[in-house]
């Protein structure tokens with residue numbers, strides 16, 4: 135018998151998230167005639183996919199010869215061999231198909247003179263198995279993500295997808311057997327809590343970049359999908375791997391493009407030294423992202439950071455002709471003035487390596503099914519996009535491969551739901567008696583908490599802890615200390631207090647509920663990072679340096695495996711990397727060098 | 729909807745946007761400048777907050793000018809916001 139109940143709505147499929155991956159999945163389901171609900175914290179075309187400017191990769195070969203197998207090689211290498219080769223083959227083979235499909239949905243790609251999709255080069259994408267750069271990125275001016283979302287949204291409107299806008303999913307519903315039966319969600323406008331009871335549940339909730347103090351991610355990226363999965367007993371995969379961008383504005387996080395250094399921008403420390411000359415005598419300020427980021431952190435850690443807290447370095451373009459700045463770097467002056475409070479023509483811009491993308495996530499196979507520790511699918515549960523770990527990005531993502539991931543695995547998850555429904559693998563099972571208990575208890579706790587911590591202060595403490603102890607360059611003692619600190623933050627988060635107890639449009643409550651998710655992600659990241667005693671891709675440890683036995687600090691003998699973090703007891707387990715592709719030969723382990 | 733509810737809805741729409749730049753700017757504006765706006769300006773701001781980021785961003789960084797004079801007033805205040 136149900137102890138506590140909430141209104142129930144029934145659907146064939148519920149998709150949480152209306153970014154690129156959620157909208158792509160929804161098209162498959164709605165067009166197949168399934169009753170499909172899409173929940174989103176914001177209007178679909180306000181999802182963070184809009185921020186993507188660079189493009190989406192596919193070996194169309196429109197400008198020069200290209201092949202999906204080369205794309206696959208680049209992705210495996212980029213992942214530092216932590217990516218699963220079946221999923222990577224699947225994604226790269228499917229890329230031309232999903233990009234052309236998107237074109238048919240009305241995506242206004244840039245075109246060549248002959249009317250084909252125009253393609254440009256992008257870091258890490260090469261021809262002939264790493265030989266030379268290839269033009270593989272397809273873009274719609276500098277608004278690729280925006281154009282993509284609009285095209286996908288229109289197609290969904292046509293297919294009668296039902297949108298629930300400004301609804302926040304709070305928890306997964308799972309029964310005794312572990313099958314997923316939907317989600318519990320909160321409508322912001324009414325404060326009503328409703329169960330979405332469904333045959334299939336697809337998570338497309340995006341990333342969790344707000345766990346860091348300095349992040350290029352919009353405020354919405356609070357890792358809700360990860361928090362919900364973790365609370366429902368599903369392990370999170372490879373959470374130690376986060377990609378950082380070297381030049382985010384200190385404090386604000388807003389991205390300063392690589393182009394600034396390309397035009398002659400110089401990084402300086404507190405003694406005004408051009409420190410990159412010491413770390414990369416040839417490439418200097420134009421060395422690769424990870425090299426520059428690590429050098430910056432070393433300067434800060436050794437006391438040569440700038441500002442009252444010595445916690446940033448300076449990006450100097452004061453020596454450039456103001457006319458060049460205005461002409462070649464449009465928007466940079468405005469961004470610096472608004473977000474750093476300085477005019478870069480007169481003073482250098484404070485910058486720090488800034489969190490950008492989450493490689494880990496909810497473990498899935500290449501069909502978009504969420505998998506348990508034994509690699510067996512969890513019935514009724516699917517995931518795609520940044521929340522998911524297929525794993526195609528492994529330890530490091532290549533630029534433009536994320537938008538591709540959304541299209542390929544959004545579509546695949548939709549198709550797999552359809553297959554699983556047809557085969558009778560999933561169906562509408564009865565809700566367990568306690569389906570709403572856990573969520574209602576959490577809400578009740580928030581409504582009655584007194585003498586607790588402030589949500590803002592807890593979030594800040596969480597973000598500062600992650601930034602300091604688990605940033606772009608990692609140190610053994612800092613990680614150990616970081617685990618202890620995050621556990622302290624977790625205790626405070628469990629006691630947050632909100633002053634506003636009203637029902638309708640209670641944003642304080644929503645933010646407290648987002649914080650419940652951030653803490654799960656932060657803890658998973660810190661604990662997974664502390665445990666991984668090697669350097670690989672984006673996870674770089676000071677005590678795992680470059681040696682002949684372990685080039686770049688990568689220790690394949692002991693660490694060529696995926697991490698799984700279990701919320702229960704904050705326990706870790708590991709599973710093998712899938713090295714066998716679907717049809718081609720394994721791309722064997724090799725040192726990653728460019 | 730009462731005033732608290734309206735303000736909270738506006739807060740959500742100012743600080744859960746597609747681009748970080750806009751979260752920061754509109755959030756800051758809402759706290760510091762919005763309370764000082766005239767009713768007409770406040771209405772104009774609500775309309776602007778409902779725009780998509782790629783419509784609003786060119787207005788904020790001066791690439792475009794709005795047609796509506798009240799929006800132009802609000803925009804000049806928005807352009808002066810400093811987030812630090």
Ligand SMILES: Cc1cc2nc3c(=O)[nH]c(=O)nc-3n(C[C@H](O)[C@H](O)[C@H](O)COP(=O)(O)OP(=O)(O)OC[C@H]3O[C@@H](n4cnc5c(N)ncnc54)[C@H](O)[C@@H]3O)c2cc1C
Nearest residue numbers: 151152153154155175183186188303340519520534536537
């Ligand atoms: C500045 C920037 C530039 C980038 N540029 C590129 C690029 O050029 N190329 C590239 O390939 N990648 C790029 N990326 C990465 C890429 O944009 C993202 O990884 C991708 O857009 C994520 O898409 P998604 O569908 O997974 O999630 P999102 O687009 O983030 O959408 C998440 C959705 O989930 C919803 N949601 C979340 N939680 C809940 C909840 N609890 N309840 C209900 N709804 C919820 C949100 O409302 C939203 O609709 C960039 C990232 C950034 C930050």
